[in-house]
Amino acid sequence: MDKSVVKLNQRTILAILIVFSILQALYNALLPIYLDEAYYWVWAMRPEFSYYDHPGMVAWMIYPFTFIANNEFTIRLSTVIAMSVTVWYLVKVSLEAFQNDEEKNTAWYVFFIFIANPAVHMGYVFITPDSPLMMFWAAGLYYTFMALKYGKTKDFIISGFLVGAMMLSKYAGILFPAAVFLYILICRRDVLKDYRLWVSLIIAILCLFPIFYWNYQYDWISIKFQYEHGTSSGFSFAGWDFILFILGSLFVIPTPVFGYVFLKYLWLKDYLHNKEVLFFIFLALVPMLFFFYKGFFKKMELNWIIPAFISSIILIGYAVAKYNMKKTFKYGIIFSLVLVVILKLAPVLPFPAHLNIAERLIGYKEAVIQFEKYIKDDDLIFSNHLTTASMLTFYLPEHPLTHINVPSRFSQYTIWDETDGIFNYDKEGVYFGKDDAYNFLKEKYSSVIPLEVIKVTPYNAFEKTFYVYRCIP
Incomplete structure (x- = not known):
């Protein structure tokens, strides 16, 4: 050529x-x-x-x-x-x-x-x-x-x-x-x-x-x-x-x-x-x-x-x-x-939720915005899974690192949390997660205070539910 x-x-x-x-x-x-x-x-x-x-x-x-x-x-x-x-x-x-x-x-x-x-x-x-x-x-x-x-x-x-x-x-x-x-x-x-x-x-x-x-x-x-x-x-x-x-x-x-x-x-x-x-x-x-x-x-x-x-x-x-x-x-x-x-x-087409390929993108930002009001200065942020924890860090102002303080699959968070001493359960914070981890958290903290069950139902997506607890050692 x-x-x-x-x-x-x-x-x-x-x-x-x-x-x-x-x-x-x-x-x-x-x-x-x-x-x-x-x-x-x-x-x-x-x-x-x-x-x-x-x-x-x-x-x-x-x-x-x-x-x-x-x-x-x-x-x-x-x-x-x-x-x-x-x-x-x-x-x-x-x-x-x-x-x-x-x-x-x-x-x-x-x-x-x-x-x-x-x-x-x-x-x-x-x-x-x-x-x-x-x-x-x-x-x-x-x-x-x-x-x-x-x-x-x-x-x-x-x-x-x-x-x-x-x-x-x-x-x-x-x-x-x-x-x-x-x-x-x-x-x-x-x-x-x-x-x-x-x-x-x-x-x-x-x-x-x-x-x-x-x-x-x-x-x-x-x-x-x-x-x-x-x-x-x-x-x-x-x-x-x-x-x-x-x-x-x-x-x-x-x-x-x-x-x-x-x-x-x-x-x-x-x-x-x-x-x-x-x-x-x-x-x-x-x-x-x-x-x-x-x-x-x-x-x-x-x-x-x-x-x-x-x-x-x-x-x-x-x-x-x-x-x-x-x-x-x-x-x-x-x-x-x-x-x-x-x-x-896909995000705007009227698909039913189970056929919407964008379903996993929708609703997290709205839920994090509702959760933000419960965070105090010096609080640690806890969650139940690596993806939810990452979403929290991404959407919260100042992008605070989120930790996983309940049983979850081994991930990079596990390594970080072990290094940061999260599994000593001796630091106060607020939990946000898809799992209702109240019973587990109650075993690890002296006080676990229910704050809210956040429910978000976006357009053409499944309802997403998140549990919010304050964890006090």
Whole structure:
């Protein structure tokens, strides 16, 4: 492909992407904070090398924006940037990999399939560990492809840092180097003799120092938690959970039309003698088959398979271009955009609560505002769960750190609360939580005073109930 055409395509796509990103960022300011987002924001307020639930990248990405302001718009700027960088590198690697006349529109197809995807639109809104993972995975695709194609030292070095950044984002990032090495062993064994490959691997390992250092301090609890979280204790079939996970991975995340394109392309098998296309095949199928295997025995979450989606979307765009599937592409985009419109308007559409995908966003801010009047100077704020505690910290003035003083699942709060001595129950404060923890609190404090049962019934959402108690040691 002519270089001037490539540059024109890049400039045009970049201009569209900038406008699209600005509109996404403005939309984000309209939505309340999501439960998990608030939790990751609290991490950013207490920066550490790593955290119990995930490595630290998501908090490190949020952290710089806390100097601007602590609101929905600024916090989510981090994910808008991450998703935009993701699609930009998918376009760049597509332009580099597919330059024949029959393939030349691949980058455009990849771009529009990506930005029209409903799951991507959710990624543009909610900052989670998947956001940096997607960004570094896409950038890693580009620089690793360039390193293998042209053999430039700088591409090997950058790839090493990006692989390290993937694993600092989410432990699933390890599937990227696993897929690359499997590809090299089968298709490019010549690269094994190149010392720069091993330098790249060493760089990636050195980048993991924050994870190892933090886990060393806490008896490797994060690594143990993630292993147990994603691994079954036995080998019994997961049943419908497995079937639904397969269907979701193939037809929900990419949408049914583009899932069909992906499967059709795999079936045609014309990529078997094309090493460059096989690179993307390995980067899509290795994480996909890994989670399919795990899902056979234990319930998997759909977002876990996102790395496979990032790689497979290039293959989908390539298949559309190579086989001139313009009509299929049109139907796929229309279907995706209809779903996107429903997603964007969900908070105001008259859905019943059980069908409202925005239900978990609504009502917390209103409840926290009602709770605020019970807080005295020097009070500690208590709650019952990590997400409710995070919501309190986010929406209360001055953002006081909330503690969890009742039985709850182990989380980063557990570590902080043990360090801060909360479980001595010798500090006065006020409890706000979904659980009616009166009996437990009565055992731990000399006086527990009921203050209010706050009930919030937002539009098209379930009623949310919160119990408020003053706890006096």
